[in-house]
Amino acid sequence: MRSREEVDATLHVAKLDPAELLPAAQCLSFSAQAADAGECRLLQLEPELCAELEAGRSLVIRGDRDEHAVLCSKDKTYDMKIADTSNTLLFIPGCETPEQLGIIKTASNILYTQIAGFSNNYWELRRCRPKLKKLKKLLMENPYEGPDSENERSSTKSKYTTEELLDQVQASEEEIMDQLKVLKACQIEGCWRILDFDYEMKLLNHVTQLIYTESWPFSKVPLSICLQELGPLEPKEMIEHILVSYGKRYIDEGETYFEMNEEKICRATAQMLLQNAVKFSLAEFQEVWQQSVPEGMTTRQDQLKGLALVDKSSRPETISLLNVEDLPEDNQERFNSLFAIREKWTEADIAPYIQDLCSEKQTIGTLLTKYARSSVQNGLKVYNSRRPVS
Template identity: 75%
Template structure:
């Protein structure tokens, strides 16, 4: 399942600077494969699955106000000294898979080879350089770092480490021992996942070269030492002109339904349940294949009305789901119960001989809200959900349905006491009021492309002009945290007024 390192590379942007308040992380690369790698703080917590390639361990956070840092616990490790910029970096990561801390820090054997003596600058040469640069030595710390490139620098810069920029909240999670996971197949753009969020992972260029210098001390450390006129000759371990950049993105969840529909649950008596070759997925399996955080994945499983059967996540086959719902609504009608107070215990007793109790309770959870009254568990059935799934049942076998006839049949098909409304079908069905007679047909938002541009292309190929009321349910899920439907329409469509109504059409030529 792991993708190649090249899958991590996105569009490079020259001159990209670090965002205020963000920190950067140095990673030592164990090999060309980086996808599905768990970032975590302690090697004792390693839980890499067979699909995971390596585990990264946080060693130490560098001071946020420093230009460099020191990792004295790991000789040979190289803190970062960002050239011509202020601010520090977040944490140095190493891979336990590389061996000991000492050996893990060495990118190649050339670092252990004897090196020719480097020329050493004298104090007089340093003072002369300061005069040429018109700098006042009294305004600077007395310690001077004289930098030189060693024979192993070119090898270290060729990919033995990489920088990862983290927002403060993510850095705090890393320090607290939380895990981060990079997910994606070979044909997918890699994403970076925390416990509850998903980020696009791309490489950004920076005009400021970042130098990796072992043993470089911070200004605060030098002040404490109170050295006078000290010259420190330092060899540069490596350098970088780019770093991994995180951008918050929507989780890529379309694949989830596709995987679960490979083996929809048709009931305990189905012959398919006896076939061991049919695909089944545990939570860990889904986390390994779906590009989403764990919380986002679990939330989508609820949206899909998935249930866990025998340790595997399953989607109920639609006809079986309708069968369970009919059992419940018929029992409510025969017992003259209120839809707002359906007792769980009696439902299980009455319907248990017909279907597994777990399935009856799951159906109640999908179409109702659970609550407790006088130590008894009840469910309040959601009329909108029941009307919606009934409409889906009627529309799935018809290409187009006369709107007036549909509304009449729909109202007759729902339980007595429930009222159907067209606004219950947002994101499920579309009404064409320009046809004569008016028609309605099934158009599920789940069946549309996941990408924003592809979604708009699909919608505009279906209908040339849309009102905001009609198109909103089909693009609502594309909006970011601070993005509105209006902003999306402005970016991906053109507006015009037709018969006094504002409509939107594609900015691109749709074939």
């Protein structure tokens, strides 16, 4: 089986349209003319992908020259590899499968026809995780610092539309759009932008201060009054965006309200406190953290999963920022980074940092078995790297 490195580098973004594909036996595979004259490449599709084509939707091959090609439907991403076959596959115009032959036709009939192409291999597709790290990397090239920022007025840095992100990120459209929500990205003048974290916290502080001043419950924050009161300070679009990012919209008696999310607000506050400190005394941090969140909200250590790491072996115990979003996307590279940070991990500590690596058929236990070695230390099961970490 050949690796994805052998996929033609010219496959930057290609579309497979139903009209351009020829159905083969049992509708489990389709053929498309390859660059080599007379040779065809077979693309083996799962039934759900066949259904996509039969419904008139397209499949898209994505990948820059230095990336492995992937195939994307509207909502899923598939790894592409070339698999060799033991027999040569021949492509014959008008060929009928046994199921398509009528019972009245006898087996003795011999038909002479021209072979249109052949193939000794085919593209094998396997469902894989979308490659979304590049999405944040692209958007962080030019974070939005507000309309009055000097950098915004003079910036010539890249800005990306939806089509440009679809062109560069190896993931399906739905997976990309879902990740944009996770990143709290918004569209400004037709381009997707991530807010600069300091500016984001400034907007959030405006909203929480107004909630405190008006004595509103966090479960019922009126959109119209927020826009009216905070509009002179910041663009109304940004005020609404921060409400969407940290709350849940609902309608009550014709008015739009937001129920603010305590965990998201506490988590963002913790990130603000930790981002400028190498290590923080855990006890001191918990005290400062509780004092920093809006009155009426309660901080809990479980709100920091995948954001901060507690070192219980130090005296006093310390906490430091370790955001899962900043870790490598590749499985082995992820484990290498984690074991470079800490030699031994408990399952409870490492789980938030590898949970996103789990596929449909993988669990955290499966990943640990493959990439780590377990041992018992002071009566506690811990995991360390299977290979030397530089």
